[in-house]
Amino acid sequence: MPELPEVETSRRGISPHIVGKSLTRLLVRQAKLRWPVPDNLEQRLSGKILLDVSRRGKYLLLNFDDDYLLVHLGMSGSLRITSPAELPGKHDHVDWVFNDDTVLRFNDPRKFGAVLSTTKPAEHPLLAVLGPEPLSANFSATYLQQRSQNRRVPIKSLIMDSHIVVGVGNIYASESLFGAGIHPLRSAGDITLTEYQRLVDSIQSVLSKSIQQGGTTLRDFTNAEGKPGYFQQTLQVYGRRNQPCRLCATPIEHLKIGQRASYFCPVCQH
DNA sequence: CTACGAACCTGCCTGC
DNA sequence: TGCAGGCAGGTTCGTA
Numbered sequence: 001m002p003e004l005p006e007v008e009t010s011r012r013g014i015s016p017h018i019v020g021k022s023l024t025r026l027l028v029r030q031a032k033l034r035w036p037v038p039d040n041l042e043q044r045l046s047g048k049i050l051l052d053v054s055r056r057g058k059y060l061l062l063n064f065d066d067d068y069l070l071v072h073l074g075m076s077g078s079l080r081i082t083s084p085a086e087l088p089g090k091h092d093h094v095d096w097v098f099n100d101d102t103v104l105r106f107n108d109p110r111k112f113g114a115v116l117s118t119t120k121p122a123e124h125p126l127l128a129v130l131g132p133e134p135l136s137a138n139f140s141a142t143y144l145q146q147r148s149q150n151r152r153v154p155i156k157s158l159i160m161d162s163h164i165v166v167g168v169g170n171i172y173a174s175e176s177l178f179g180a181g182i183h184p185l186r187s188a189g190d191i192t193l194t195e196y197q198r199l200v201d202s203i204q205s206v207l208s209k210s211i212q213q214g215g216t217t218l219r220d221f222t223n224a225e226g227k228p229g230y231f232q233q234t235l236q237v238y239g240r241r242n243q244p245c246r247l248c249a250t251p252i253e254h255l256k257i258g259q260r261a262s263y264f265c266p267v268c269q270h
Numbered sequence: 271c272t273a274c275g276a277a278c279c280t281g282c283c284t285g286c
Numbered sequence: 287t288g289c290a291g292g293c294a295g296g297t298t299c300g301t302a
Contacts, residue, residue: 003295034278034297058296075296076280091280110279112296126297153273162297169295218295219282238295259275261293 002073004134004167005210006221006229007058010079013224014104015053017081021098022049023064030093034074034114037094041069041117050098057130057166061121062096068121074112080105081224131165134203139165141196148188155191156184157258159203168203171216171238174263176203178237183269184255184262209234237263 002010026042048064055061060079062069071079082103088095094106094115106115118124131147132139147164148155158164160173168176177184179202182195191199215221215229218239222228236246241254245265255262 006295032279072296074278075294108279109281110294110296112278114297151272157273160296171295216295221295258273 002058002077002215002221003169003172004055004058004207005172005231006215007055007060007073007167008211009215009223009229010073011053011055011060014079014081017102017224018050018096018098018104019052020049021100021102022047023096024099025095025097027095027097028093028115029088029095030091030111033093033108033111034072035116037115038117041115044117045069056121056127057133057162058169059127066119068118070114070116070118070121070124070126071106072114074108074110074114076110076220077106077108077113078220078222079224080107080222080226129163131161131163134165134167134207139200139204141193141200144196144200145191145193148191151189152187154184154257155182155186155188155199156260156262158188159199160258160260165203167207170260170262171218171235172203172206172210174238175206175236178202178264178269179206181269184257184264237265239263 023045026045028037031037045064045067048067051063051065053060053062058072060071082105084101084103091109092105092107096104121127148158156173156177159168180198182199210216210231213230214223216231217228218232237252240252240263242251245252245268248267250265250267252263253266
């Protein structure tokens with residue numbers, strides 16, 4: 001479900017409701033997620049104040065006075081703000097209850113998400129290996145070209161690799177390549193610096209615009225209030241197989257690249 | 271090192 | 287209407 005814009009939308013949505021409050025209870029109804037949810041979390045974090053909610057790639061970091069929870073939404077996870085009066089539904093796996101009875105609730109039908117703890121986020125094995133943030137200054141054309149040396153993977157697979165750059169998932173990879181006019185099957189090592197500059201610009205533009213619109217809702221993404229995003233109306237190629245390219249009217253083509261559905265315009269992208 | 275497929279799990283849509 | 291099959295926004299891991 002969530003790529004960087006959806007995770008960022010969730011972060012912005014939940015933060016104002018919970019930051020500055022102390023944790024009263026942490027209820028884990030289903031500990032079997034992508035990795036087991038540690039079983040001592042409530043004891044460890046109860047009474048601590050949530051200092052802030054930040055994001056690294058698609059991970060949310062809840063900072064409880066320098067004891068951190070990492071939350072990943074996987075493919076189908078979502079977070080919402082609710083109250084103890086609302087009974088948990090199916091797949092509501094974790095509740096954070098704060099001192100004013102605000103509840104942060106984690107729902108994840110497919111259980112590909114994760115809730116983990118760490119005191120040193122930067123050194124956590126899952127975070128330490130991540131590439132730069134796409135909206136930061138150290139994500140650049142020269143960086144991408146350097147990391148793609150001798151690599152023949154399709155460019156779409158490269159930009160979806162979180163070790164190269166975080167946050168670009170299956171939707172925004174297709175969208176960004178369309179924006180840059182680059183064919184998704186091109187070998188990463190063959191892309192020129194000029195093209196990489198267009199790609200960096202395109203990734204940043206696509207992600208920023210999606211964040212502005214509250215993310216993309218294809219079937220089930222909802223924000224902290226349970227409402228959908230609006231970026232799907234802006235999608236240029238994703239999910240538009242056989243529909244006319246918005247630039248040249250050629251039917252959008254569909255391919256599997258690395259087992260992931262990929263969409264592109266055969267005329268606008270080379 | 272690179273590249274590819276399998277695995278984790280549930281729900282929804284399509285087609286017979 | 288029922289059911290099998292395919293597909294889904296992510297990521298790690300094992301094997302060539």
